[in-house]
Amino acid sequence: MATRQLIKHDSLRQTDFYHHVCVSEGRRMVHFAGQVAFDRDRNLQGGDSLEAQMRFAFQNLQTALGAGGAVLEDLVMMTFYVVGYQEQHRDVLMDVMGEFLPPEQRPPSTLLGVQALAYPELLIEIDGMAVID
Numbered sequence: 001m002a003t004r005q006l007i008k009h010d011s012l013r014q015t016d017f018y019h020h021v022c023v024s025e026g027r028r029m030v031h032f033a034g035q036v037a038f039d040r041d042r043n044l045q046g047g048d049s050l051e052a053q054m055r056f057a058f059q060n061l062q063t064a065l066g067a068g069g070a071v072l073e074d075l076v077m078m079t080f081y082v083v084g085y086q087e088q089h090r091d092v093l094m095d096v097m098g099e100f101l102p103p104e105q106r107p108p109s110t111l112l113g114v115q116a117l118a119y120p121e122l123l124i125e126i127d128g129m130a131v132i133d
Contacts, residue, residue: 002026002133004076006107024076026131030068034081034125035060036117050082050089050123054096057126062100070130072101078109078128085113 005023037046037053037060046052065071082089090111097106107128117125 002028002074002131004074004107004131006105024131026133028069028132030065030070030074030130030132032061032064032068032127032129034117034127035064036119036122036125038119038122044121046123048121048123051092051096053123054093054126055099057124058096058100061126065130068130068132070132073105074130074132075101075107076129076131077107078126080109080111081114081117081125081127082111083114083117083123085111 003025007023035057037044037056039045039056044053045056046054062072065074080093082093093111109128117123
């Protein structure tokens with residue numbers, strides 16, 4: 001059975017956005033490409049709302065993980081790419097992520113502000129890895 005231990009070290013900055021370390025053990029790793037707010041026909045979902053796009057990207061993330069036999073709770077690392085990142089975007093990201101992963105289940109993650117993604121209408125992309133048995 002796969003195990004995942006999320007660690008917040010006392011000597012590091014404390015945050016609810018993610019854990020600093022994930023120690024995982026399992027037989028299979030599931031890597032997923034950047035998930036965005038496109039449906040299967042490449043129709044943008046969420047318009048120009050970062051919040052709505054992130055919500056749809058998380059739904060796509062769940063689908064992608066499921067294709068590999070994983071669920072959100074199996075995540076061991078995520079990277080968020082946000083176009084034109086500003087500090088207030090972090091609260092939006094935390095709120096939406098809270099709909100999918102409570103703070104105690106959030107893996108280590110990195111948040112990057114970027115100038116653009118592959119298509120100009122995209123505002124967020126999420127990639128990462130999960131470990132399963």
